[in-house]
Amino acid sequence: MAGVRAALMRGGTSKGALFLADDLPADAAARDDLLLRVMGSPDPRQIDGLGGAHPLTSKVGVISPSAQDGVDVDYLFLQVVVDQPVVTDAQTCGNILAAVGPFALERGLVAAEDGVTEVRVRMVNTGGLATLRVQTPGAAVTYDGDTELSGVPGTAAPVEIVVEPSDTPLLPTGHLVDELAGVEATLIDNGMPSVVVRAEDLGVTGTETPAELEANDKLTARVREIRLAALPLMGLDPDPDATTVPKIVLVAPPAAGGTLATRSFIPVRVHQAVGVLGGASIAAAAALPGTVAHDLADHAGGSRVRVEHPTGFLDLQITTEGDRISRTAVVRTARMILDGTVYPGPARPASP
Ligand code: NQM
Numbered sequence: 337m338a339g340v341r342a343a344l345m346r347g348g349t350s351k352g353a354l355f356l357a358d359d360l361p362a363d364a365a366a367r368d369d370l371l372l373r374v375m376g377s378p379d380p381r382q383i384d385g386l387g388g389a390h391p392l393t394s395k396v397g398v399i400s401p402s403a404q405d406g407v408d409v410d411y412l413f414l415q416v417v418v419d420q421p422v423v424t425d426a427q428t429c430g431n432i433l434a435a436v437g438p439f440a441l442e443r444g445l446v447a448a449e450d451g452v453t454e455v456r457v458r459m460v461n462t463g464g465l466a467t468l469r470v471q472t473p474g475a476a477v478t479y480d481g482d483t484e485l486s487g488v489p490g491t492a493a494p495v496e497i498v499v500e501p502s503d504t505p506l507l508p509t510g511h512l513v514d515e516l517a518g519v520e521a522t523l524i525d526n527g528m529p530s531v532v533v534r535a536e537d538l539g540v541t542g543t544e545t546p547a548e549l550e551a552n553d554k555l556t557a558r559v560r561e562i563r564l565a566a567l568p569l570m571g572l573d574p575d576p577d578a579t580t581v582p583k584i585v586l587v588a589p590p591a592a593g594g595t596l597a598t599r600s601f602i603p604v605r606v607h608q609a610v611g612v613l614g615g616a617s618i619a620a621a622a623a624l625p626g627t628v629a630h631d632l633a634d635h636a637g638g639s640r641v642r643v644e645h646p647t648g649f650l651d652l653q654i655t656t657e658g659d660r661i662s663r664t665a666v667v668r669t670a671r672m673i674l675d676g677t678v679y680p681g682p683a684r685p686a687s688p
Contacts (some may be wrong), residue, residue, distance in 0.1 A: 339677035340374065343439055344386060348431030348668040349487040349609040349647075352395030353386050353678065354439045357412070360398060368414070368423035371396055373680035375416040382418060384681040391580070391605050394418050397432050401445055402458050409440045412460040415580045426572065426579040427528060428461040430612025434495045434668035437468035438477045442672065448472040464502035464527060468495055479671045486648020487609040492669035499527060499616065499664045506661060508570045512626035516569075517561040522627040523570055526620035526661050527613030528583060531566045532629050535586035535599065542588025542597045546606035546646050549586075549599055559584045559601050576603075583607075583614050587621075587629045594642035594649050596622050596633045610645040616664040618643055619654045623661070 343354045353374060361367045372378070375394055376385020387394040396414040404410075413428045437455040440446045446455050453472040458465055471478050471493040481493030504525050513520050522532040535542030538558055540549065549555060566572075566582050573579045584601040591597045600607040600614055610618070619641040621629040643650045655663040 339679045340370070342374070342676070342678040343442070343672060344674040345435040345439060346488070346671045346673060347429075347433060347435030348485060348612060348670070349392065350395055350429060350431035351388060351393040351673070352397060352432050352435070354397040354399060354435060356443055357398050357400035369683065370680050371414060371416055371423050372421055373683060374678050376681065377416050378419050378421045380419045386678060387416060387418060389418060391415065391418060391602055392608065395429055395432050396423075397436055397439070399436060399439055399443070399445065404458055406456060407458045407465065408446045408456045409436065410458045410460050411436045417580070420577060422578060424579055425461050427581045428459045428464070428613065430497070430499070430527065430614075430616070430666070431668065433457065433459070433466060433612065434468070434497060435670040437470040437495055438479070438670050438672065441470060441472065441477045442675070448475040448477065450475045459502075462502040462504060462527065464499060466497055466499045468497050470495055481669070483667060483669050485669055486645070486650070488669065492671055495668050495670050497612070497666050497668060499613070499666075501526065501661055506620060506659070512624060513628060514569065516565040517558065519558075519562060520628050521562065521566070522621045522629060523566060523582070524617050524621045524627070525570070526617040526664065528611055528617045529570050529572060529581040530583045530585050530614060530617040530621075531562060532585045532587055532618060532621045532627065533562065534628050534632065535588040535597075538586060540586065542586050542599055543591050544599065546599070546608055549606045559603070563603050583611065585614070585618055587618065587632055589632050590634050590644055592644050592649070594644040595619070595635070595637055596629060597644045599646065607645065609647050610643055610650050612650070612666055612668065615643045615650045615652055616654070616661075616666070619652045619664070620661045623654055623656055624659060
């Protein structure tokens, strides 16, 4: 079996395999088949591939030069489902986005400047644009630095990210609040389709650990009902097993000095932290009067929103123009873990 050139990278609090599009089959079905075998899916342990047996470590970025004016690279994100033979492009990923800049520089798609290099990225999944500022002293990428991220041990070089909104409506139903499966919810998409509900309305505090929430059968059944109701309202694939959106976010008043406490079902497992664009969508909900999040949030930080999550917090800077979010800025870090050749395993039957 021929190997494929790949980089295993951490982007923010996630980890995934990054490829040049030219190194993968052009046909989407052949590409997805190969990616399942590369990551070791479907298998709850992903024992025969690069995947880390959790949605946060079963991610893929496919990078190519962009044909769009003023854009350096196109970034197609693919979520490889751990225990199903599913590869979906229904969402993008702002954490892996942090690795796209360094990867594009390492592969020579963008020439590094001495100091900081800007990489302009088109997120193919959403049509959104992002500008990344990557540390490149001596015109080479460095991963070393002193930026800390909640949920990542140690420190690393910052990757500053500014995301511009896509053309997707911020409120897909046009309402600040909808009722889903008997619960008030704000359906919102500032980069990640999300359903924001009050933790209290689901009988929890919103400060539980991910393991506690995942073990709460009554809660997980309610979350699934809410998600099923949200799918058609948000114009998403109605088959919940074929997609990884929307994320269901439980919100509560801040418990650690931030803006809002959150726990995110993504959408079955509970995030150990929070997604970047997931966080941007939560921050947008917190900023808009009339949503289920607005009155629970502490607005003392103004446009600086601190989203509390199970392993710390995510800080975002949100710029609003009326009821529109015109800019989201966030700092992440990234790291090259391994750069080489990956050998896809054999095709395997779906898990029992
Ligand atoms: O929302 C996980 C992650 C994500 C998504 C998920 C993300 C984002 O943390 O931008 O980064 O919600 O599936 O990698």
